[in-house]
Amino acid sequence: MKILPTCICLSALMLASACAELVTEVPVIELKPKPEDENFQVTFAFQNKGTKPVKVLNIESACSCLSASLDKAVYQPGEKGTGKADFKVSTFSGRHEKSVHVQTDDPMQAEWVITFAIDVPEIIEIEPKTLQWWLGDPAETKTARVTMMGAEPMKIINITSTREQVEFSFKEITPGKEYEITVKPNSTGEVMLGALKIETDSKIAKYQRQLVFFSVYRKPGAEATKP
Numbered sequence: 001m002k003i004l005p006t007c008i009c010l011s012a013l014m015l016a017s018a019c020a021e022l023v024t025e026v027p028v029i030e031l032k033p034k035p036e037d038e039n040f041q042v043t044f045a046f047q048n049k050g051t052k053p054v055k056v057l058n059i060e061s062a063c064s065c066l067s068a069s070l071d072k073a074v075y076q077p078g079e080k081g082t083g084k085a086d087f088k089v090s091t092f093s094g095r096h097e098k099s100v101h102v103q104t105d106d107p108m109q110a111e112w113v114i115t116f117a118i119d120v121p122e123i124i125e126i127e128p129k130t131l132q133w134w135l136g137d138p139a140e141t142k143t144a145r146v147t148m149m150g151a152e153p154m155k156i157i158n159i160t161s162t163r164e165q166v167e168f169s170f171k172e173i174t175p176g177k178e179y180e181i182t183v184k185p186n187s188t189g190e191v192m193l194g195a196l197k198i199e200t201d202s203k204i205a206k207y208q209r210q211l212v213f214f215s216v217y218r219k220p221g222a223e224a225t226k227p
Contacts, residue, residue: 022047022048022049022102024046027115029042029085029114029115029117031085033087033118035120035207038090039086039089040087041084043084044082044083044085044114045080046080046082046083046114047079047080047081048077048080050077052077052106053075053076053077054104054109055074055104056072058103059101060100060103061101062101063098064088065087066085066098066100066116067100068083068085068114085116091206093121094119094120095118095120096118096120097115098115099113099114099115101114102114121150123148123150123202124147124149126145127147129144129212130214130215131143131183131215132214132216133185133216133217134218135189135216135219137188139184139185139188141182141183142182142183142214143182144183145179145180146170146178152203153175153177154202154207155172155200155201156170158198158199159196159197160199161195162194162196162197165186166183166184166186166214168196181212183212183214185214185216188216190216191218192216193213193214193215195212195214196212196214198211198212
């Protein structure tokens with residue numbers, strides 16, 4: 001009566017010991033594109049540290065900005081492999097974590113998640129990125145500060161608004177490095193959402209246009225009233 005459970009336990013242990021284990025050399029693969037890069041590629045290494053071969057069935061990315069491929073489909077126990085990742089930098093700035101999901105034929109590791117950290121240098125910092133007023137509050141002036149973070153100076157050459165219901169202006173605080181933008185709504189009697197379009201003299205196309213948003217919203221929990 002006691003032999004059957006013992007056999008089951010031994011079988012389970014043997015199954016657990018005979019498994020694949022694909023692992024990268026580092027827990028998180030770092031991608032460090034330059035500010036001007038549109039696409040960035042990196043090659044990474046990994047190994048099957050398990051005791052049986054593993055077959056890669058499919059590779060999917062959690063973000064359309066990131067794709068990856070491996071150098072082959074089947075990896076033997078102890079075998080090392082290489083992969084390539086391609087990241088579309090687009091308008092990303094700062095640090096972001098993205099992942100790729102690899103499906104395998106090993107039930108003990110049916111999905112292998114490869115994690116990437118994308119660190120894109122910030123060239124233009126806008127703080128705050130949205131200037132907000134509550135419905136019915138005083139239509140006071142608010143300020144956003146624009147800081148050019150790159151090695152080369154960068155100037156604001158023009159600003160336009162998507163709404164006529166605001167007054168705005170900008171001034172240079174530190175030449176080529178720091179600017180101050182002021183915005184004042186004509187009224188806070190109606191809900192409004194808009195943006196200031198900032199034009200710069202950056203040599204990099206994607207930094208030639210920036211946005212500062214502004215809004216007039218009803219306070220959360222406030223009773224809806226007709227303006």
